[in-house]
Amino acid sequence: MYSAIVEGPIDIARMVERVSKSANGATVLFLGTVREVNDGRGVTGIEYTAYRSMAERELAAIVEEAAVLADSNDVAVEHRLGELAVGDCSVAVAVAHPHRARAFEGARYVIEELKERVPIWKREQYVDGTREWVRATSTHTELVDAGEDR
C-alpha cells in the first residue's frame, strides 16, 4: 500500500510498478488530468492546495479501506499539489489484483473517496486572467449534467 502528496510531476510508470507483482493479472490505473474547459470557461491551469497533514492521513486511510474492499494490498495513490497546467496529471491511482473486478472496484473506491474526504482544494485560472476556487462536483452531479442520471 502506498499513498503520498507530492509537489512534483507524478511518475505514472512508477505508480504501476508499485502495485505490480507476478500474482496480479489485472492492473487498473486511473489518472486525473487538468482539462481545458470547466463549466464552459476556458481554463489555463489549476493551483492545488491542501491541509497537508490531514490529507496525508485521509489518503492513507482510504488506501487501507480500498485494500480491504479489493482484497489486495497492491493499492497506490499519489496526489500532486501546486501549479498545474492543462494536461498535467493531478492524481494517479493504481490497484492490482489477480482478477480485474476487484482491481476496478478498488481504484473506483480510492478516487471517489478522495473526492469526498481528502482536504484538497483547487483554484482554476481562466483564459480571461481571473481565478476562482472550484466547488466540488459529486459523481451524481456530473452524471446529471451529462444527462446520464440513473
Add this chain to the structure above:
Amino acid sequence: MTVTVLLFASYADIVGRSEIELDVGTGATVKDVIARVRALGDAHRLPPAPMVAVNEQYASHDRELEAGDEVAFIPPVAGG
C-alpha cells in the same frame, strides 16, 4: 485555554488569514469556536455550519475542545 484555528482556500481568502490563535473558555465546543471566528471582520461570510476537523479528523459541532486543539475549517473539498 487556547486553540488554533486553521483556515484554507476560499475560507482563508474570506477571513484574510490562515491561522488564528483563539482564547476560549473551558468546555468550549466546535460550535463556540465557529461563532467566535464568524464574529471577526468579514468572517460572517463563512457558512454558518462549515465542516470542521479537530486535530486532523472530521468532528461534530458538539465536540468539546481541549487546550492546544487544532480546529480546521474545511471548505468543500475539490481534490482529484
